[in-house]
Amino acid sequence: MSKFIPPKYHETQFHCVHCGVFAKQRWVDLYFGYQGSNKAEIDACRCDHCGKFSYWHGDKLVVPASSTAPPAHEDTPTLIQCEVEEARAVVAASPRAAAALLRLAIQKLMPVLGEKGENINDDIKALVDKGLPIQVQMAFDFCRVVGNNAVHPGEIDINDSPEVAHHLFEMINFIIEDRITRPKHVHALYQQLPEASRAAIEKRDGKKG
Numbered sequence: 001m002s003k004f005i006p007p008k009y010h011e012t013q014f015h016c017v018h019c020g021v022f023a024k025q026r027w028v029d030l031y032f033g034y035q036g037s038n039k040a041e042i043d044a045c046r047c048d049h050c051g052k053f054s055y056w057h058g059d060k061l062v063v064p065a066s067s068t069a070p071p072a073h074e075d076t077p078t079l080i081q082c083e084v085e086e087a088r089a090v091v092a093a094s095p096r097a098a099a100a101l102l103r104l105a106i107q108k109l110m111p112v113l114g115e116k117g118e119n120i121n122d123d124i125k126a127l128v129d130k131g132l133p134i135q136v137q138m139a140f141d142f143c144r145v146v147g148n149n150a151v152h153p154g155e156i157d158i159n160d161s162p163e164v165a166h167h168l169f170e171m172i173n174f175i176i177e178d179r180i181t182r183p184k185h186v187h188a189l190y191q192q193l194p195e196a197s198r199a200a201i202e203k204r205d206g207k208k209g
Contacts (some may be wrong), residue, residue, distance in 0.1 A: 004070035006166070007089075009043075011058035016047040017064055018020075023049035060092070068092065069166055073173040073178065073182045077112050080105040095165035096150045096158040102168045103147020108142070113179055120144045137180050139171040175176070 004023060005014045009187050017020050030040040043056045049206070055063040057092035072084045107120050109153040115123035124132075124140045132140075145153055146164055147157040158165055 004170070006068040006070070007045075007054065008068070009056055009061075016050060018047060018051070018052040019043055019050035019052070019066075019143075021047075021049045023047050024186065050207045066091050070096070070173060071170045072169075073176040073181070075176055075184070076172075077176075077180070078108065079112060083108065085170075088169070091162070091165055091169075094159070095162040099146050099150035099165045099168055102143060102172060103150065105172065106143045106147065109175070135179070136175060139174050142171050143168055143175075 004194060007014045007017050007025075011025065012027075012196070013022065014026055016025070025045050028044040028046065030037055030042050030044055032040050041057060042062075045054045045056065046052070047054075054061060061068060069088045072088070076084055080095065082106060083101045087098040087101040090101075102122075105118055109116040110123040113123075113127065115126055117123065120140075121144065124137060124144065127140070128137055145155060146158070146168055149164075150158045156164060194199075
């Protein structure tokens, strides 16, 4: 999946909060009073792709009330969609709450991946024993450690480092891409092979048809 560039104050290109397209953004100063003599504390930003405006107070997006976090991966299991979307909704106001929700999402994802879902650390170890790639293990552990620091006092103060919470969304999407999307894509391609060819492969590998 393509890299998500979140909306950011006075940046000239990012993924639009309205249409979701990565496009050029044009910033406009707003004025009020007699003949517009006073500059407002609100800035407007117009997307070149859809033409819609977003409005910012200082460096904070206020309208629309959209999240600047990456959207959930299209293959995000229904089981964790609620946690991911709730985390996206609150991350600006409370990165700590968003990180805690995403830790819960990771725990609920584990049974989907064939693990128990009772202890994230044990589940990661089980996945590693089954051949989990090192990059995916690191993504899992990033979510685990940051999520634990959100729930319990630790070395990372999530509210003081909100960008860490935003990275969690990227990590979860990376995990879903590797563990769900890619295997699904490969399976779909494999099923396009002639049945006789698939039967021969299964016989070669000692599998029952």
